[in-house]
Each structure stands twice: as structure tokens, then as C-alpha cells.
Amino acid sequence: MKNRSRLEIIAMILETVGDDGAIQAKIMYKVYLSFLQMKEYLSQLMKNDLIIYDDGAQIYKMTEKGRRFLTLYKQMTESITMTKPIL
Numbered sequence: 001m002k003n004r005s006r007l008e009i010i011a012m013i014l015e016t017v018g019d020d021g022a023i024q025a026k027i028m029y030k031v032y033l034s035f036l037q038m039k040e041y042l043s044q045l046m047k048n049d050l051i052i053y054d055d056g057a058q059i060y061k062m063t064e065k066g067r068r069f070l071t072l073y074k075q076m077t078e079s080i081t082m083t084k085p086i087l
Contacts, residue, residue, distance in 0.1 A: 007073060009031060009033070009041060010041065010045065010050070010069075010073075011069075011070055011073045011074075012030070012031045013027055013031055013041055013042070013045065013051075014045075014050065014051070014062055014066050014067075014069065014070045015070065016030045016031055017051055017060050017061065017062045017066075018062065019062065021054065021057065021059035021060060021061040021062075022059055022060055023058065023059050023060075024038065024042075024060075027042070027060065042060065045066070048065075049063055049065050049066075050062070050063060050065055050066035050069055051063060051066055
């Protein structure tokens, strides 16, 4: 697996959580993170209001801010891959 940027990992977590939400195990396995890495990312995403934890359902859910981030990230990566190579 190639090295991924922090933004790419964040986007993968948000895609995994999606509109239905996800438990820790699903996030960890779909995004290929260790338990400690996953906990750190989830903590940062919650601090930045990109996801919330639903205590009742025991799942992580994406916030509206998280949806906006994911949309902008996808637009940015599309526009970068559509440009001609510099060299």
C-alpha cells in the first residue's frame, strides 16, 4: 500500500462513516489503521467537528461540516488529477 497523506486518511474515514455511521472496527479495517492510529484520527475529527459519537447507537456519524470537507476534498483531488502534467 502506498503512503497516504493525512488528508487522504481523513477522507477515507469520512467515506467509511458515511451517512449511516460506523463502529470503530469497521473504520479500522476499511481504512487500514492500527487501533492507536484510528483513535488519534477519530479524536482529531471529533475535536474539529467533522464527526460525532452517538452514545446510544455506539457509532461514529459524520457531521454537516464533515460532509462539506469530503465534498471539497473530492473536488480538489479531481481537479488535480485532471490537469496536465507539468513535466
